[in-house]
Amino acid sequence: MPSIRDNTIVLRRLDYSETSQVLVFFGQDRGKVRAIAKGIKRSTKTRHSGAIDLLDAGEVVFSVRSTTQEALAQVTEWKQTRSFSGLREQIPRLYGAQYCAEIVASMTADWDPHPDLYEALLEALTIFNTAAVVLPGIVQFQRQLLQSTGMYPEVRHCVGCGRDPVPGEPLHFTSHQGGILCRDCEPRFVEKRLINPAEPAVLSGRRQGGPIWDAFETFDYHISHLIGRRPSVSEALRSLRNTQ
Ligand SMILES: [Zn+2]
Helix, strand or coil, X not given: CCEEEEEEEEEEEEECCCCXXXXXXXXXXXXXXXXXXXXXXXXXXXXXXXXXXXXXXXXXXXXXXXCCCCCCEEEEEEEEEECCHHHHHCHHHHHHHHHHHHHHHHHCCECCCCHHHHHHHHHHHHHHXXXXXXXXHHHHHHHHHHHHCCCCCECCCCCCCCCCCCCCCCEEEECCCCEEECCCCHHHCCCCEEECCCHHHHHCCCCCCCCHHHHHHHHHHHHHHHHCCCCCCHHHHHCCCCCC
């Protein structure tokens, strides 16, 4: 069976039996890989003593039968390279990291490489690991994910008529059409949500600060539509609204 080596981040973890785990890795070169880990050869050079954990970063060797959606790869070697232990010291950091991992797992296909997104996730986890406030980093990551997967919405011009939004007028966002709607076009669309008129500058990254929670909600709304459900960590993040 061919072997594949990749630098990875653990997006999901499921204990499969006393000795085995089913893991979803996000690899720098290979994208998302589902694999079963049993009888791992652990490096003695790392501080790693137990099982592979969620949000760990490490070098993996996979034994691969076929690169199809159905087939599980097998982890034959695991060397942890980063642990991000600071994430577990503060709830907002952990939720932020879990949210980013969840939306990557939901928005990418198996064996579909997104090296830019791998770098973005590694950077986000590095920042969250010591951050006091994580929300701006989450919104930035939502933007990077949507750009990397080709699902970034049009937030500068109305997707109905192409015009720039008029300051002071109500603004809507539609996930189905993929962008903002002006007051004149909005009545023609069923699926939409009213957004803060100051949001487009935050969504596009042109402006730091501003209505960052509103921007999070709009990207989360869009991502929820694209994957067909709310990310499970969204609600937990929302409970932190007064602290972030
Ligand atoms: Zn319009």
